[in-house]
Amino acid sequence: MIGIIFEFANEFVDIRVDGNNVLFRNNPNSGFVTIDNLKLNETGVIKEFPDLDGREDWKEEAIKRFKEKIASIETERDKIEYIKEDLKKYGYKPVAIQRQGFRTAKIK
Numbered sequence: 416m417i418g419i420i421f422e423f424a425n426e427f428v429d430i431r432v433d434g435n436n437v438l439f440r441n442n443p444n445s446g447f448v449t450i451d452n453l454k455l456n457e458t459g460v461i462k463e464f465p466d467l468d469g470r471e472d473w474k475e476e477a478i479k480r481f482k483e484k485i486a487s488i489e490t491e492r493d494k495i496e497y498i499k500e501d502l503k504k505y506g507y508k509p510v511a512i513q514r515q516g517f518r519t520a521k522i523k
Contacts, residue, residue: 437485
C-alpha cells in the first residue's frame with residue numbers, strides 16, 4: 416500500500432493505493448472513500464474527456480475510465496506517479512508520500 420498527500424486550496428487530500436483500489440479522503444478524522452463516492456466536477460470531466468459532453472452518464476463513464484486506467488498500470492508506485500502527475504495539472508501540490516513499512520517522506 417502506498418499513500419500520497421496533496422495540498423489544494425489550504426486543504427489536504429490523502430490518497431491511498433492498495434492494489435487496484437484507490438481511496439480518497441480530505442479530512443484526517445473521516446474514513447476513506449472510493450472514486451464512486453466523490454463529487455466530480457462535470458466541467459473538469461468534460462475537459463479531460465471531451466467525448467462525454469452532453470452524455471447523461473458522464474460521471475459513470477469517467478469513473479469507469481479511471482478504474483480501467485488504474486487497472487492497466489502494473490505497480491502501485493506507477494499508479495501513484497500517474498495520480499500525482501494527473502492531479503498536478505489541476506493545481507494539487509504533492510506534499511508527502513507514505514509507503515507501508517516506511518516513514519512518511521516529504522516530496523520536494
